Amino acid sequence: DTAVSQTPKYLVTQMGNDKSIKCEQNLGHDTMYWYKQDSKKFLKIMFSYNNKELIINETVPNRFSPKSPDKAHLNLHINSLELGDSAVYFCASSPTLGSINEQFFGPGTRLTVL
Amino acid sequence: DAKTTQPTSMDCAEGRAANLPCNHSTISGNEYVYWYRQIHSQGPQYIIHGLKNNETNEMASLIITEDRKSSTLILPHATLRDTAVYYCIVAAGGTSYGKLTFGQGTILTVHP
Numbered sequence: 001d002t003a004v005s006q007t008p009k010y011l012v013t014q015m016g017n018d019k020s021i022k023c024e025q026n027l028g029h030d031t032m033y034w035y036k037q038d039s040k041k042f043l044k045i046m047f048s049y050n051n052k053e054l055i056i057n058e059t060v061p062n063r064f065s066p067k068s069p070d071k072a073h074l075n076l077h078i079n080s081l082e083l084g085d086s087a088v089y090f091c092a093s094s095p096t097l098g099s100i101n102e103q104f105f106g107p108g109t110r111l112t113v114l
Numbered sequence: 115d116a117k118t119t120q121p122t123s124m125d126c127a128e129g130r131a132a133n134l135p136c137n138h139s140t141i142s143g144n145e146y147v148y149w150y151r152q153i154h155s156q157g158p159q160y161i162i163h164g165l166k167n168n169e170t171n172e173m174a175s176l177i178i179t180e181d182r183k184s185s186t187l188i189l190p191h192a193t194l195r196d197t198a199v200y201y202c203i204v205a206a207g208g209t210s211y212g213k214l215t216f217g218q219g220t221i222l223t224v225h226p
Contacts, residue, residue, distance in 0.1 A: 004157075041199070043158065043216040056213055090157050102148075102160030103214065 003027050004106035006091050012112045013081055021076045021109045023091030031055075032074035033092040033103065034066060043090070049074050050097040078111075086113045118202045123221040126196075132189040134220050136202030139183040144206045147178060148214065149187045151198040158201065158216075161187065192224045 004025045013019050025032060033056075034046040048056040052068040063079045078085060091106040119137040126132040138147065149161040162169055162176045164185070169176045175188040189196055201219040 042218070043152075043201075045213055045215070048213070092157070102163070103158075105157030105159070108155075108157050 004091055004093055004104050006089075006106040006109050008109060009107065010110050010112075012114065014114055015081055015083060017081050018077070018079045019081060019111070020078070021089055021091075021111070023074045023076070023106060025072055025091075025093040025104070025106075027093055027095075027104060028072075029093040029095050029104075030071055031094045031097050032068065032071070033094075034074065034076050035090040035092060035105075037088040037090060037108070039087070047074075047076075048097075055097060081111075081113045083113050086111055118204060118217055120200075120202050120217065120220045122218065123223070126189075126192045126222060126224050128194055128224055128226050129191055132187075132192040132196065132222055132224070134187040134189075134200050134202075134222065135184065136186070137184045138202070138204045141182050141204050142206065145204045146206070147176065147182075147185050148203040148205060149174070149176065150201045150203065150214075150216075151196075152201070152219070153195075153198040161200075192222075194224050194226065196222065197224045198222060 007022045031050045033048045035043050036046050037043045046060045047066045049068045051071050065077045068074045088108045088110050090108045092103040094103045146163050146165050148163040150158040152158045162174050164176045178185045199219040199221050201216050203214050
């Protein structure tokens with residue numbers, strides 16, 4: 001059983017398009033996150049949600065809109081894709097907000113914008 | 115969150131202990147030390163965390179100096195599958211809302 005899953009694994013699209021990445025966790029966790037890993041391999045948090053409520057928004061452009069239909073899902077919608085959005089996007093979850101426990105990461109979605 | 119400093123890369127022979135150092139001289143009293151690793155093309159994986167005391171689990175040991183300004187992650191018997199980027203992160207529990215700030219990490223290469 002996959003704890004944190006993401007779809008799709010690879011996404012290739014043209015500049016200006018709108019795309020979504022889906023994330024699901026079956027761990028019963030309250031908190032979910034989106035991270036971006038750029039070409040230089042720096043991994044940076046974008047958003048966190050707790051029980052469907054936005055907690056962290058790390059000055060991400062408003063073209064990025066996370067949506068949490070329930071606490072097991074956190075999807076990422078990106079409007080008007082730009083070349084600089086090309087990166088690997090990781091979803092993660094943790095038991096509770098502010099938990100010192102580990103975060104569980106998904107396998108990542110490699111987004112390539114042409 | 116306090117910043118961390120790690121060596122860019124390290125090598126280790128298979129079967130030997132891998133000792134990965136981390137400096138976090140500005141760590142606050144409520145900040146924990148976390149270690150994650152990222153194997154090529156995979157998501158980061160939690161290894162261990164600690165506050166003051168040394169910690170051990172099935173994957174590794176974490177040694178934190180008494181002044182908490184540095185720590186060492188020990189993989190007791192490294193295998194080829196331990197080749198990865200290892201990240202040392204300091205973060206507070208409640209106040210950081212789970213925000214992990216990843217640095218450049220240490221590229222550990224385990225060779226036969």
